[in-house]
Amino acid sequence: MKFLKINNKALLFSFFMGIALVFGSCAKDETVVPKTLDEYKAELSKIVSIEKPKVQNCVVGYNKGDFKSDLLYPDVTYTYMLALVSAEQVLAKPDLTIANIFAANKALSSPGKDFNANLWISDRRPIHELIVFCDTLRAHTPEGFEVGMCPPEPRNAFIAEISAAKSVRSSSTALDRQVLAAVDKLNLALGIFQEAIIK
Secondary structure, three states, rough: OHHHHHHHHHHHHHHHHHHHHHOOOOOOOHHHHHOOOHHHHHHHHHHHHHHHHHHHHOOOOOOOEOOOOOOOHHHHHHHHHHHHHHHHHHHHHHOOOOHHHHHHHHHHHHHHHHHHEEEOOOOOOHHHHHHHHHHHHHHOOOEEOOOOOOHHHHHHHHHHHHHHHHHHHHOOOOOHHHHHHHHEEEEHHHHHHHHHHOO
């Protein structure tokens, strides 16, 4: 009887090991079904249809999705648009092949990354508008101790806060919440500065 129990355990163990091996070999033998020409064409068409209007409507500014730099804007947008138009021409070929689509995709990759890396990931307008206002007020409020002037210490503190806000505005990685936190901080500094102006 003891012998039978041992055999049953061995039999169960062998059974489960066999199942594990079958499932393991199935996972290894899985073949990836390649996409058809039409599927690849549809994917590239979708990319072009999304990206082309994005480039056409892109402006330099501080809104989310706006281009960051006046200097880079002409070259980067031109290069990406050229690649997108070229991809459209490839897609229109009557003798289109999968290799053509891969080549067009590869040609889009670098200019696309360059373009998208130069877009703001958050809305900078609130901090930008406040910085412009604060800079104007600072420029029209001289340092001193007479009416309409601001003593050096609060004025310098205000200038430092404006600089800190400008750092957030120009940071590529600043998120919306960080921008709003910088707005709150600069608003607080603005209130202190306004209070410090001699009446």
